[in-house]
Amino acid sequence: MSWIQKVDKILSIRQILYLLLIAVVLVILLNPLAIPIGIAGATRDVYNYIDKLPQNPKLLIDVHYEPAGGTEMQPAAIALLRQLLPKGPKIVFFTTHSVGPIMFERLKANAPDVFSQLKYGEDYVFLGFVPLTEATIASIANGAKEFVAKDPYGSSTADMPIFKIADKATDYNVAVCISTSTDPVEWYVRQIYTPFKTPILFMVVAVIGPSVQPFVASKQAVGMISGQNQAAQYELLIKRPGSAVAALDAQSGAHVLIIIYIVLGNLVYWPMRLMSKKGRKTS
Amino acid sequence: MLPPFFDTFGLWIGAALTVWLFSFAFKDNALYKLAEHLFVAVAAAYSFTIAFDGIIRTGINPVQQGNVSRIIPLIVGCFFFAKYFGKYSWIARFGPAFAIGVGLGVSVTTAPEGFVLAQVKATMLPLWSADPITALTNILMVLIVLGGLTYFMFTFVPGIRGPAKKTPFSRLYDVFMKIGIYGMMVGFGTLFASTIVSRVAYLIGRLTDLIASPQASVVAVVLALAAMGYAYRQEKKTAVGKA
Numbered sequence: 001m002s003w004i005q006k007v008d009k010i011l012s013i014r015q016i017l018y019l020l021l022i023a024v025v026l027v028i029l030l031n032p033l034a035i036p037i038g039i040a041g042a043t044r045d046v047y048n049y050i051d052k053l054p055q056n057p058k059l060l061i062d063v064h065y066e067p068a069g070g071t072e073m074q075p076a077a078i079a080l081l082r083q084l085l086p087k088g089p090k091i092v093f094f095t096t097h098s099v100g101p102i103m104f105e106r107l108k109a110n111a112p113d114v115f116s117q118l119k120y121g122e123d124y125v126f127l128g129f130v131p132l133t134e135a136t137i138a139s140i141a142n143g144a145k146e147f148v149a150k151d152p153y154g155s156s157t158a159d160m161p162i163f164k165i166a167d168k169a170t171d172y173n174v175a176v177c178i179s180t181s182t183d184p185v186e187w188y189v190r191q192i193y194t195p196f197k198t199p200i201l202f203m204v205v206a207v208i209g210p211s212v213q214p215f216v217a218s219k220q221a222v223g224m225i226s227g228q229n230q231a232a233q234y235e236l237l238i239k240r241p242g243s244a245v246a247a248l249d250a251q252s253g254a255h256v257l258i259i260i261y262i263v264l265g266n267l268v269y270w271p272m273r274l275m276s277k278k279g280r281k282t283s
Numbered sequence: 284m285l286p287p288f289f290d291t292f293g294l295w296i297g298a299a300l301t302v303w304l305f306s307f308a309f310k311d312n313a314l315y316k317l318a319e320h321l322f323v324a325v326a327a328a329y330s331f332t333i334a335f336d337g338i339i340r341t342g343i344n345p346v347q348q349g350n351v352s353r354i355i356p357l358i359v360g361c362f363f364f365a366k367y368f369g370k371y372s373w374i375a376r377f378g379p380a381f382a383i384g385v386g387l388g389v390s391v392t393t394a395p396e397g398f399v400l401a402q403v404k405a406t407m408l409p410l411w412s413a414d415p416i417t418a419l420t421n422i423l424m425v426l427i428v429l430g431g432l433t434y435f436m437f438t439f440v441p442g443i444r445g446p447a448k449k450t451p452f453s454r455l456y457d458v459f460m461k462i463g464i465y466g467m468m469v470g471f472g473t474l475f476a477s478t479i480v481s482r483v484a485y486l487i488g489r490l491t492d493l494i495a496s497p498q499a500s501v502v503a504v505v506l507a508l509a510a511m512g513y514a515y516r517q518e519k520k521t522a523v524g525k526a
Contacts, residue, residue: 014308015308015309018308018309021483021486022305022486022490025483025486025487025490026490026494029487029490029491029494030494068485068488069481069485070488071484071485071487071488071491072481072484098329098330098333098334099329101333128336128337128340129333129336129337130337130340130341131334131337131338131341133386134386134389134390135385135386135389138389146350147341148340148341149340149341149344149345149348149350150340150344151340152336152340156348158348186398187390189397189398190390190393190394190397190398191389191393193397194393194396194397194401195393205481205484206477206478206480206481206484207474207477207478207480207481207482208477209477210470210473210474210477211474214402214405217405218401218402218404218405219405220397220401226477227477227480227481227484228480228484228487229480243491247484247487247488247491250483250487250490251480251483251484251487254483254486254487255479255480255483258479
């Protein structure tokens with residue numbers, strides 16, 4: 001066995017890659033490198049858009065993400081709420097994801113500075129998990145109060161002051177879809193933007209960022225925060241670095257390791273391919 | 284508010300299940316299976332309760348408050364159970380038919396404007412601009428859109444995919460098709476890179492949680508190593524037995 005074949009064999013052991021990946025991420029999380037983070041134009045656009053909203057903006061926020069995606073979604077959501085807080089926002093939260101209620105409680109627990117200053121029923125409300133998917137978004141756009149009679153805590157939505165000013169899609173300044181999948185993105189374009197022209201903002205995981213970009217490019221959405229990278233940029237823009245900024249060094253470290261693996265893999269692959277071609281010719 | 288004991292207990296369980304699920308990447312073992320089965324069971328139970336709660340809040344509560352029209356979806360929902368009654372099992376089809384019909388009706392009305400017209404309009408870009416980067420981006424966008432569309436026209440021009448004689452038009456078609464292929468390759472590359480970014484973020488999330496409960500993580504790792512060792516030994520024994 002030649003040394004190239006030996007290297008190929010070592011590179012093919014997936015357990016080594018996993019161990020290295022875990023080690024790199026752990027080491028960097030424990031010893032941050034403080035690599036400078038540049039602010040992308042797309043993140044600044046979102047920041048500026050939120051900054052220009054009038055006082056007491058009304059928002060509809062869909063918490064459509066699961067625990068795994070929370071690492072990317074939650075920092076962006078918290079940064080958004082922190083930017084909105086001085087404006088005295090009125091927010092209707094709901095979720096079309098079955099684990100959304102858990103994620104909303106986590107959001108509340110991780111942003112106590114925001115929620116302690118908002119009064120439930122007056123400044124914000126959580127409608128809980130609302131099944132039915134796209135039809136749900138259409139119904140909520142036509143009147144959330146009527147569609148969901150009671151919140152998950154048992155209070156009647158009809159008696160809540162927030163719904164006097166923020167009930168239908170036309171009432172909201174922005175509808176925010178925080179999502180780990182592309183389906184809700186399409187629902188928002190079809191049911192919130194197209195019929196009512198209510199501005200929509202997407203906060204999505206990096207993996208679906210490229211699929212959402214066409215809606216931003218066509219100006220059907222006012223902007224998009226995609227992945228941990230943009231979440232970190234957003235945290236820097238509001239001058240409250242949080243978990244996304246802390247995680248970005250580890251993210252970069254893991255990428256360097258993957259790049260090294262890709263380069264090594266190619267360096268080994270080409271000589272092996274030449275060797276196999278030569279072998280075929282001689283035989 | 285839960286007592287502090289439950290917080291600690293939750294951290295230990297979270298750390299243990301994370302480590303045990305990760306252990307599958309190295310070797311299948313009993314603790315991984317325990318974590319996997321526990322996850323499936325909890326997810327099923329949770330989904331059931333949350334869906335039931337949704338039915339109560341969006342179906343039963345409005346009916347109690349006088350919104351009688353909500354009885355219709357509730358009845359249609361009950362039709363699903365008809366499949367347990369052999370003779371009347373066909374009634375169960377009304378449920379999905381109703382759901383698909385409503386879903387289609389709701390989405391089809393706005394889809395042409397939202398998904399076709401707006402996207403086509405977004406592709407009509409000025410090819411000349413004072414900013415060279417914008418001009419280049421616009422040209423690339425238009426070319427790749429045309430190339431991508433050309434690639435998916437399978438029956439339009441003869442001689443593209445067969446032995447027929449090449450004409451100037453078919454050569455032009457070929458060029459656009461290649462632009463489409465390269466454009467899609469770049470697109471898929473971006474998607475793949477974004478997938479890695481997300482997966483690494485998931486890993487960072489779990490490891491951040493593990494760092495928050497180091498004792499629990501160390502104990503879970505030791506147990507996982509023991510389980511993997513045991514699985515390896517059993518596998519070796521079986522192999523020797525077969526030989």
